Amino acid sequence: MAKHTSDAAEGAPRRGRPRSIETTNAILESAYALMAATGLAATTIDAVARHSNVSKMTIYKWWPSREALLIDAFLHHAAQMLPLPPASAGTPAARARRHAVAYAEALQGEFGKVQLAVISECISKTGSAELFYARYLQFRRDALVEMIAAGQRDGSILAQAPAEDLYDAIYGSLFYRYVFGIAPITPAYARSLVDLVLRPKG
Template sequence: MHATPPSDAEVPDAPRRRGRPRSDAATSAVLDAAYRLSATEGLRGATIQAIAAASGVSKMTIYKWWEGRLQLLIDAYMRQATVMLPLSETLPPPEAIRAHVQQYLVALRGDLGRVQLAVLAECMAETGNSELFVARYLSVRRALGVRVIRRGQRDGSIASQRPAEALYDQIYGTIFYRFQFGLKGLDKGFVQALVDTAFAA
């Protein structure tokens, strides 16, 4: 899974751009700066100018690599979420999902949760919907989760035979909804029971 947009070298038949080739170190610096500023300063502080200053990469270069701030913030969020929230494809599926939702719960209470709120706010402000977030991040993570759940249904470790997509949405959609709107009761016991209920026959 790529957390950043592919470089020209990774895209077949991509037209060559003039100037210096894309630097992995510079890309990482931009993504780190975008994530850090979103977490600590919110959207008001995470401007392209501030990101350029914090990363040491020019605004012109940033705009060559990303269409705009929204795409950059989503990629910064995805990169960090991929590192912080690995979903095992080797553990027994119920165990993998249980571990993952607990990690997600902890992450939401920290910087990742603040950046998630900022990214979704930027999506609504820029486009009026969350389609770009879904296409660039959520669809990738959802596909992985659905794959793990299907494996559990095939091996019998997950008793429910409801569509794997419905089970994934029941679990993660509930967590997302409660976090997004600040509802009480989103704790370790709640998410454990949520998974157990979803996976029961």
Template sequence: MKKANTSREIPVDTASEVDQPLEKTAPTRGRPRSEAAAASVLNAAYACAAQEDARNVTIEAIAKASGVSKVTIYRWWEDKQALLTDAFLWHIQRQVPLSESGDPIRAIHRHAVLYLSQLNGEMGRVLRVVLAECLTKSGDTSVFCERYLNHRRELGGRVIAAGQRSGAIPSKRSPFLLYDQIYGTIFYRFVFGFPGLNTRFVRELIEHTFHGP
């Protein structure tokens, strides 16, 4: 029986990214991870999940595409849902960065609009695959929350809190409630396919959220 890897750390160097790197954990026993090999696995997992028909994404297919053995992949990730979730986070950190420097309102506007544009492409397909894998594997989305959503939510909350401290964001509600109102609405409308989810909607949603009661 494989020992579960509970670390939230993605095994690649994120120091050059706009996002803050995930918290470091104690090194695992055994051979150290190859950053190049880990990046190859994450890239292959994301690419496999982005295919038009990704219902049969397997560790075998990811191993073949990455050139990294199944044994090694399972040493780094306990199962496919953890790997796909980490691959999704790895990609979004690079393609949809959220900066903690500069104007917070501008940063949220830019990030949310870019996030929406990515959802309308392959990133949206990958998100659905990741959610489906989590629900199929464990019956809930706890892995998705622990390895992806909590990290992004904490980052967004920090940006919004900075805007509240500066007075740029008038709302006095919790920054995490404001984050949830913006990104939860985008997520909900995207996953369930409600019409009207466009750039104008997102910009108006942000303004109403930040300036509302």
């Protein structure tokens, strides 16, 4: 990824000494832990400062707003929790299944609740959907789209629609089902969805 998830949201200028990675991670991990345990409303800058044992001044120096910090905390956790499948993990279709299953499983836990809260409360309030896309989704989407396209090129994926549309069909369906509670999102459903959309050979 061109830009690490712990960079200051919206490219806020850095002042003084460079950030400590250890301190940055402590802040981001504390913010995510509080969001998961107490909800976004209770995850104030004061609460994050107490939980991480970092001064409020430091937090405000590195993030332009509370919402920016909470978005960064979610993105930091998501990048660790849902790593992109390596090429050694099998065919493009097999790697797509693995990643879709991991996302489906994550949605059923605290990750899903935090993601929905961040999207509905932080992104809608700040209008920072472009930040969310540029900082997290774009890189991951591009990588998975290229993985699907590679499967189309080598003939292991038979679906002929643009790889971007195939990606959106898989992950859009998973998120849609989660948001509206239409049906349980199980690993078996995620695997069958990938096969239905990608039509892997054999």
